[in-house]
Amino acid sequence: MSGLPRPQLRIGLFGAGRVASQLGPALVAAGHHVVFVWSRTAPTAESLAAQLPGTTVLTTLAAPLPAADVYLLAVPDAAVAPLLSSISWPAGALVAHLAGALPLSIFEHQPTVRGGVLYPLQTFSPGRAIDWPTVPLCIEANDLTAETTLLDLARSLSQHVRRLDSAQRLKLHVAAVFANNFTNHLLGIAEALLAEANLPPALLAPLVRETVDKALANPPFSVQTGPAARQDAPTLAAHQAALAAHPAWQALYGQLTASIQAQL
Template identity: 85%
Template sequence: MHPINSMLRIGLLGAGRVASQLGPALAAAGHHVVFVWNRTPAAAETLAKRLPGAQVLTTLTPPLPPADAYLLAVPDAAVAPLLASIAWPAGALVAHLAGALPLAVFAAQPGVRGGVFYPLQTFSPGRAIDWPTVPLCIEASDLAAETTLLALAGSLSRHVLRLDSAQRLKLHVAAVFANNFTNHLLGIADALLAEADLPPELLAPLVRETVDKALANPPFAVQTGPAVRRDAPTLAAHTAALAGHPAWQALYVQLTASIQAQL
């Protein structure tokens, strides 16, 4: 991580999964979270109690408390309406935390210096985040805004990247494949084991080896299984075994075809 010369004042809009992890991390890095706002005030109050000196805003009527950066830790679909609904201080630096949302979302707010502060990580309640290892992707509308966001990111993580909107979108799609889709497939595997009265722990060594191998090599180069072998009898048996789950059966067939297309 890169040292930061001074404490930054942060306005945090949102108190969900990301904000609940990011807010305390910012405070631990020496920044002052000036306020927390959330559409559910109780959530904002819960988070603010973990942030020394943070006040809870129950309304976003002007004037907003002064801040060096306002971070929008809200769902992607809420960013544009929230931007338009607030009377931002002139020249305010406002950054969203979304992977797929372009910097152009700020174009409708010419008085705002727009930015992106995207943490490439999955956030779940009860799971601690190792912030120094989290890639933080930065984009900004001007050099001063970029400098501030880079400094903020560098105070949290050893992996800070400048990415434009097109690069970040591709990264976000890749992350969905690597994380969300993989987790869904593991959920299907877990359900199939449960149907056979088998414990999910049986797959743990296989999953760990699969991930370790894929991280150490180009994943397509180390693909294994009946699809790679073009093992027609096994593929047919698997497809038949999934007859009770038509959606999973179709997914099995589609993934098999995708694997074979890479051979």
């Protein structure tokens, strides 16, 4: 495609929350036109639309939709199916959701729609800018033209685009929960334990950095260390005793220890 102008797409953006508020400006930066923004809560749609050139706020789902090449459903997972069924989609509209755990088959009740998925494998938080070129974007579609358009769209945002079927995407989403949500929770427990010992959270930063550097450079199971991996019963017992004030974390410590030892 080098030498040719990048295809500019007209995007209809549903959602104005954590994902959509970062996706909108990224789409504009990539040369696309966000035709409209819709949100269940009008003020957030207005706030996002005001940041984007030539973008209107869609105020009703009852009227015919403004024309767009791609309609993106950047709404909470639970809102995707209700939104799909509450709109009279233009015949042949390309509609894509962004959810890791929703299968492509969610589109089967909209036979006139070309359904697709554009799943960004990243965690989105208010106030933390996303580095889009590094975000893996996972594409699936039930139609070859839809797939081509979504691949083009994804490649205009990121250097890491790949096709994934629904089963792969679900597995990846589960893996992301372990690598992101659960890891964050463990770091929260660690910080809480430090606070109880009157120690600052920053104390753990070099250890956490090295843990992740090592786990990304080696198969993590192959570099597992610690009292669980070395079957160090006295240390495990001392740790259980140190967690006496936190029965739930004590139990979790035991369950994670058993899970590590099951891998040895």
